[in-house]
Amino acid sequence: MxxxxxxxxxxxxxxxxxxxxxxxxxxxxxxxxxxxxxxxxxxxxxxxxxxxxxxxxxxxxxxxxxxxxxxxxxxxxxxxxxxxxxxxxxxxxxxxxxxxxxxxxxxxxxxxxxxxxxxxxxERSEKRAILSTAGRAAADYHRTVWGFLPTAGPSADAAVTIVVAKAEHFYTEAVTRTLSIRNPPLGPEVSPSTDVWQRAAAAAAAFRDAVYAETDLRTSRQASEWARKVEAEWRFLERGLRIRLIAAGCPWLDPDTAQAISRDLDILTGPDAKCLKETRRAIHPLSGNTARTLADFHTLASCATKARTWAHALKTLTESSRRPTDLWPAAGGRAAVGD
Structure with a gap:
């Protein structure tokens, strides 16, 4: 009874x-x-x-x-x-x-x-309070992630896609098509080709120009500063709010998404973030008849590998940044940037 x-x-x-x-x-x-x-x-x-x-x-x-x-x-x-x-x-x-x-x-x-x-x-009051805090933090994180783009909406997604495409082309010209030069097969030594270098250097310049044109990142230093700011927002969500959310019975990101975000931030704040500076140094000067050595090809291939990794981390981070705002929408509505 x-x-x-x-x-x-x-x-x-x-x-x-x-x-x-x-x-x-x-x-x-x-x-x-x-x-x-x-x-x-x-x-x-x-x-x-x-x-x-x-x-x-x-x-x-x-x-x-x-x-x-x-x-x-x-x-x-x-x-x-x-x-x-x-x-x-x-x-x-x-x-x-x-x-x-x-x-x-x-x-x-x-x-x-x-x-x-x-x-x-x-308990209900605590749950409402933590959800409100998480909603605001998720919105701040979302805006910070997309803050490196001068535009919003569908054009923001298109800008990131262009950067990734240019990075892939850079990788193809500087890594895939120079493999026989950098790692020659047994037999006669293969001498570096000027035409191959020019195509690879042109692809490197196209990648750098795409980053300049589509984003607000002009230097590797700016890219690193932006990534560290994003990382600070993410650490607040992961370390400051995760335990409180779980204790209040609120949802948290699935492990794959959380690990992917941390992995992308490690890339964007690590050595690969220097790809813009290293690429500019590797292809300068682009004009001239100066013969390029095998070391130059290796340097440019390393830059292309870093650029490709960095660009893909940039894309996946922007895509996953929508997930926190889906779980904990801010009281005033979702952030419009990148949506």
Whole structure:
């Protein structure tokens, strides 16, 4: 009986609506199973709350229940005792004892229910607060990630795609097509070709120009500073809010997404972020008939490898940055940048 009252109080406090019940009151057998499981969960929750209640509340409930039961038994047996028949003859005395029994049964459990409801309200308030904080942090992180682009909307995605395409072309010309020069097969030595170098250098210049034209990153230093700012926003989410979100029963990013973000940030803040500076040095000067050595080809191939890795990390980071805002949308709406 106590558990039924407890469940009713919890449901009314949380404005819960029974799922699966149609307007005409029909409930399917499947829903009955769900409700049965829900009742079992409510009973378990009641037991947990009872164990977690302060000792004085539990003692008050048990003591009042026992005293009320004794008084009720006393009232039910007074008819057999002639010297106590005045209790039944007197409406005042009978009503007074009945009221005392009601108080002994009701007040302690009311205190217990109020204690439980206050804890539930505190948990809900904490959950709302952490979700609000996470929403604002996710929106800030999202804006910071897309802050390296001068434009927003679909054109922002197109800009990142162009940078990746130029990095892939740079890799093809400087790494794939120079493999026989950098690692010659057994036999006659292969001399570096001016035409091959010019194509690779032109692809390197195209990659650098695409970064300049499509983004606000002009130097490797700017790219590193932007990445460190993004990393600071991400660390606040991962280290500052993750534990609080999980403790409040709120969702967190799936492990693959979280690991991918950390991995991309390691790339964007690591040696690969220097690809812009190293590429500019490797192809300067682009004009002239100066013969290029095998070391020049190796240097340019290293730049192309870093540029390709850096560009792909840039793309995957911008794509994954939408996930936090999907989980914890900010109160004022999602950030418009990159959406």
């Amino acid at each position: 106590v558990e039924l009252i407890y469940n009713a109080v919890r449901v009314s406090a949380s404005d819960a609506v029974s799922p699966g019940c149609t307007e005409d009151g029909y409930v399917s057998p499947t829903d009955l199973v769900v409700h049965s499981s829900s009742r079992e969960g409510d009973v378990a929750k009641f037991r947990e709350d009872w164990k977690a209640a302060p000792g004085y509340i539990r003692g008050l409930c048990i003591g009042s229940l026992c005293l009320g039961a004794l008084l009720l038994a006393f009232l039910l047996t007074t008819e057999r005792w002639s010297y106590l028949s005045w209790l039944h003859d007197s409406a005042y005395g009978s009503n007074l004892l009945s009221a005392v029994v009601g108080v002994l049964f009701g007040v302690p459990f009311t205190v217990f229910f109020l204690d439980v409801l206050s804890k539930d309200q505190a």
